[in-house]
Amino acid sequence: MDYLCVTLAGKPGEPEPEFKARLTAFWTHMIRNGPDDYEKVYAEATAFGSAGGRPTRQYLVEAGAVAALTNELTAAGVDFLPVDEDDVYTKYEASSPDWFQIEH
Numbered sequence: 001m002d003y004l005c006v007t008l009a010g011k012p013g014e015p016e017p018e019f020k021a022r023l024t025a026f027w028t029h030m031i032r033n034g035p036d037d038y039e040k041v042y043a044e045a046t047a048f049g050s051a052g053g054r055p056t057r058q059y060l061v062e063a064g065a066v067a068a069l070t071n072e073l074t075a076a077g078v079d080f081l082p083v084d085e086d087d088v089y090t091k092y093e094a095s096s097p098d099w100f101q102i103e104h
Contacts, residue, residue: 001062002089003091004083004088005058006058006059006060007051007056007059008058008080010054010055011079012052013054014055016048016055019057020048037065038104041061042091042101042102043099044060046098047098063085066083070083
């Protein structure tokens with residue numbers, strides 16, 4: 001199975017706790033309304049990052065599910081960075097202390 005990295009981004013200047021709360025609301029929505037798509041999210045980065053003054057969080061998502069996820073993100077008003085479809089990961093790369101697998 002191939003995975004792509006989807007990087008979600010907060011609003012410019014948004015504090016990490018507020019971004020985290022918005023992510024929690026988004027993922028709760030996905031679990032309730034799109035459980036099949038949510039199950040295709042394999043791993044989450046263990047730490048928040050930042051890009052251009054915005055907090056970020058990375059997820060590894062099954063390559064075939066990225067379009068559905070990004071549609072949901074757009075509808076929910078959650079920004080994401082462009083997905084590089086050539087930067088493919090395996091589940092083995094989603095180990096180590098940098099990632100944790102999401103239980104479904």
